[in-house]
Amino acid sequence: MKVRLFKPSVGTDELESIQDSFNSAWLGLGPKVIEFERQWSEYIGSKESVGVNSCTAALHLALSAYRFPEGKKVLVPALTFAATAMAALYNRLIPVFVDIDPVTLGISLEDLERKVDKDCVAVMPVHFGGHPVPMDDLVSWAKAHGLKVIEDCAHSAGGLYKGKALGTWGDIGCFSFEEKKCMTTGDGGMISSDDPELLKPLRPARWIGINKDTWERYEDYQLGNPDANSWYYEISDIGYKYNMNDLMASIGLVQLKKLDGMNRRREDILRQYIAGIQDLDYIKPAFPYHLQDSSYWAYMVRVQDRERFITHMKENGVATGVHYLPLPMQPLFMKYASETPVASAVWRELVTLPLFPDLTQEEIEYVNACVHSYMD
Ligand SMILES: Cc1ncc(COP(=O)(O)O)c(C=O)c1O
Missing domain, CATH: 3.90.1150.10 (Aspartate Aminotransferase, domain 1)
Structure with a gap:
């Protein structure tokens, strides 16, 4: 017998949902991404979510939302996937490696206390393997030190800690829908927060800095908005090609139900x-x-x-x-x-x-x- 390590659980429901996007011939960033963002927010109990093409992108953009000055420090666990610490480097910040708790394998609160200093601006707990970091203790510790909390929930979509969804304890939660994870969109990620203003700049940031994505311009045009100028957009800041697309969201909408x-x-x-x-x-x-x-x-x-x-x-x-x-x-x-x-x-x-x-x-x-x- 041969047994695989991981296997996405996908079938005809996901295929039919993709077919639906094929029928409308809208495959890129479009209405399904918007609907998936809405349903995801509702599911975890968060005010706002932004769909991206990976959790790596989610962590990068989440940290960028604070525009921390170059050279500040971010506390990350030593035992995690590279994307957690890579997010610090992408933002020209310094990762400070924190030891893990010997029992839970999550970031150690004792070692956080030892490693924190005045240059630290954020902490990125990872619910390692899906096992929750004690977020009540971590969040109150972080608040006392004036640190932002970005939860890396790549391993833990849909989990609760003390009855509250993982990813909603910190300031921003980041999720992975890569093929091996708790649910999948092939590749994909989500950024969620209760602070819509904080996430606002991340929409252009996931779309090469463009202030209106193609779907928004199309919608304006379709609605016959007399002020709609369908070709005009502005780029005021650096952006990336990090968007989720409707094919991913087609799968995601079905997977979310499962x-x-x-x-x-x-x-x-x-x-x-x-x-x-x-x-x-x-x-x-x-x-x-x-x-x-x-x-x-x-x-x-x-x-x-x-x-x-x-x-x-x-x-x-x-x-x-x-x-x-x-x-x-x-x-x-x-x-x-x-x-x-x-x-x-x-x-x-x-x-x-x-x-x-x-x-x-x-x-x-x-x-x-x-x-x-x-x-x-
Ligand atoms: C802890 C952790 N953070 C972030 C990521 C990045 O996720 P993605 O593959 O969606 O970029 C992973 C991927 O395995 C991970 O394990």
Whole structure:
């Protein structure tokens, strides 16, 4: 048997939605993006959202919204995907690597206290693997230090912490709809906030700086607005080609309806996985999975002699992954490295095992059996 690590759960509903865009022959930034932004805001309980083509773009633009002076510092966890810290570099800011909590693997509040200084302007917590950072504590800590909070929710679309959606605790929430994530648009991302004024400049910023996107100009023209000057637009600031398009939004509108169901299915699978390893001493869940209102993107474990375990799983046809080599160990980020001993130790034990809603019962049991046969 072969078991994939991740697999998007897409089918005829998504295809029909794309067909709808084909029929109208409007594939770019258009009405479906606007509708998806509206439905996403409503879903997470946020006032405003801007659709972009990735979470990497979302994090870049979210941080740019504050126009922090060059050389200021941004606190990011040492254990995350490069995009979190890359957002600081894109904005000519300095990433300050913060160690992780040994239990939850999220950014450590103790180390934040050690690393913060007067040049820090923002903190970017990541709900690593989908496990929530304690946002009540983090937000009050950040407020006390005058820091903006940009939540990296790439791993955690649809999850709640203490009954409130992840991505709505901080000043801005950024989401990923890349193909492996909790829901997908192929590639895609979303920026959400309760401060519409803050997000306003991000609309032209995702569209090469143009103050009116093509759909807006078309709408004006169609509505017969006598003042509409359909060719005229202004560019007043730097912008990027970061927009979401209607094909992505077609998929996103359908996936959004399925998101809660997919997250509940992930919880079911994780329950079976965790029950399956509870008696083993050489493998443990990576963090204290809380399987309610959750959005665990990945099934992560801590295992002894990781490379041998990965080889064992591979020989049995089970795909595995490692998330991640801590960023301070990457050549680009080495010069920003500081003491992050927990991240440097813990990542050596981490392995990601298959998790996606369409896993079959047979596959789940097979993965568990392969984990058991590791020490046989
Ligand atoms: C923590 C984290 N942040 C940001 C991103 C970037 O997401 P995207 O692929 O949508 O750009 C990822 C992607 O895996 C991620 O894991």
